Amino acid sequence: MNFEFNDDQIFVRDVARSFLKANCPPEVVRRVLEGNEHYAADLWQQIVEQGWAATAIPEKYGGLGMSYLELVLVAEELGRVCAPVPFASSVYLATEAILLAGSEEQKSRWLPKFAEGEVIGTLAYAEKAGVTTADTLETKVENGKITGRKTTVADAEIAQVIIVAAKSDQGDGASLYIVSLEQDGVSYESLKTIDPSMNHANVIFNGASAELLGGEGEGWTLLEKILDRAAVLYAWEQLGGSETCLAMAKDHAMQRYAFGRPIGSFQAIKHKLANMYVKNTLARSNAYYGAWALNTDAEELPLAAATARVGSTQAYYFSSKESIQTHGGMGFTWEVDCQFYYRRAKVLAVAIGSERVWSDKLIKASDHIEA
């Protein structure tokens, strides 16, 4: 039995942790949250120089050719500091989409650029409030030109390229396209969201050039596979954030005195923090399962991904809200950092489908593989 990370992988994690401790202190998150930047471009540049965006890209496409076991640990560390960079959009979504569905030519064209950080990518399928499905898609492509409107796209105004799900009259009812964002026929509606430390915008396509990714009419099936892979990576980033919430709440509970003693000595606080620990521990073990399934491309990846995703989503929401609660009135202020995590927890929770959506996928996946 060897259900754990090896020393080399732990080393990658430790390097990432100390790098981010030095280069992404809370002031960096706050700077983006309070300012007009879409993201911390300086930090992103340092991150791509570290090679993190290249982690799981094969060497022949300019990547480092490491495994997903290294990438999940980097994701956890980024989550731990609430890093205001487009890592998830570019690495978990756009890169995975090209890796999974791209032709040899498309891989050779895009992956080296993602690896180097020369290009930032993102992905969009949602078009409305509520659940978007292949049946409800309105974005369409005719003669290589895309028209339609995608809602609340993460990092849209940062990215140079976007993977888009559009309607198809064939197969599963959708096709995926690669669309350059640096062309006429693409415009944005900038958005304000609950987390100004990340960029979100509506993207409007009006006759922009679009290049098919994967087969015509295979788009929704491919999208589900991409999202399963991304879900594991999101789960690790969410777990990292949830761990920070527990650490912050614990530090505060040890230092803050009330009624003549540290509030951490009261069972009401102890039990709250112990419950965070329990949820984080379950989420971590399920995230291991997801990492294993992603790395080995196991048959049960859909189940493992959904389990990891639901576990981390629940844990992060719980820890982020109860961390504020533990901090009392100060936790609710602008000045204290609890807010970063409460915001980010919810943004990540709905980024590729809510807990409800992934719970539904979990049950569907469990039909095929017994627990």
Added chain:
Amino acid sequence: MNFDDTPNEAAFRKEARAWLEANVPSEADLAGLDEVGRAQFWQKRKSDGGWACITWPKQFGGRGASTLEQVIFDQEEAKLDTPYMGSYFSIGQGMAAPTIMTYGTEEMMARYLPKLASGEEIWCQLFSEPAAGSDLAALQTRAEKDGDDWIVNGQKVWTTVAQYASYAILVTRTDPNVPKHKGMTYFCVDMKSPGVEVRPIKQMSGGSSFNEVYLTNVRIPDSMRLGEIGQGWRVALTTLMNERASIGGGNVGANFDSVKALAERLEIDGKPAIEDTIVRQKLASWYVEEAGLKFTEMRTLSALSRGDEPGPESSIGKLVAGVKGQDMASFAIDLLEQQGIQWDPEQDEREDAVFVQNFMSLPGLRIAGGTDEIMLNIIAERVLGLPPEPRVDKNIPFSDVPTGV
């Protein structure tokens, strides 16, 4: 990262499997035996084959195997249809034995451990009292020195398998005039001693897994003492650490597979209940807990496989499994609607009886071996390092501690 056995583990698994397959008791072997008799038959056969308590040293009836090998053996045993072992041996082997190994004399180890391993002698645990549960150190059972013996008077409670037990581990108060944790002494006691009276407790589920044990002028030789006079609490902690390890998560009847199967069989508004969003949501959350425990165990086993001590994550099992099982049983009853409440506690062969059975029995799992609240305190204090509650009973004589009586 993988789930594979190392070559040594695989070889051990093969050997264990071969022995188990060749030695599973047949119905003819077990004919005429009651539940405890069947359990003792199987334990004796394992012992004769060298497969009982395999982590123990050979001279005490074990095999000198590692903890991981024990887990592998248990996994292989669980795949076969073997007699139900209940709690007949887990208290003696899992709690009394490690304490005897830590604090007992060579003579005690030689006398008691082999018969614990073979199942010939069942042990019980005389710890909790009517006024000493989560606060075990508030126990009042008195032991007073009388020559080379001790005379014990008091009442113990929640004592599993006391009616079958040959011996018990016992914590007593020997000095009420010092602070509570300092005045206790720990003994082994012969359950056949005059003055030991076992009375079953009827549980809300109708069953009787527990007993009260009354001790009236019970005479215990000083040679049966474990640890120094006044050091009983320290000895008891050794036992309790092993208790929490032995009452693990496990998986009860109301689990993801059984409740999902129920939801596939029943209908809501003319459609399979499994298609209902609320049903799916709840099942998914429980799956996350169930899988989380399973993969937490895999992490623990990986640490053992590497030769490391398991991390603190192994402490969450009982806490999560208890309330999950209870809630899943409750939800299964809801899915069955009006009919869900049917149950004959004496005999109920229906497939769905497992849900009512769990519903009525799992409140006990959340209390036994450390309540949910005590488990949360343990996680908060020992894992997270939060400060203990201030105590009003710590530095005063036990006899001055308020009891509310």
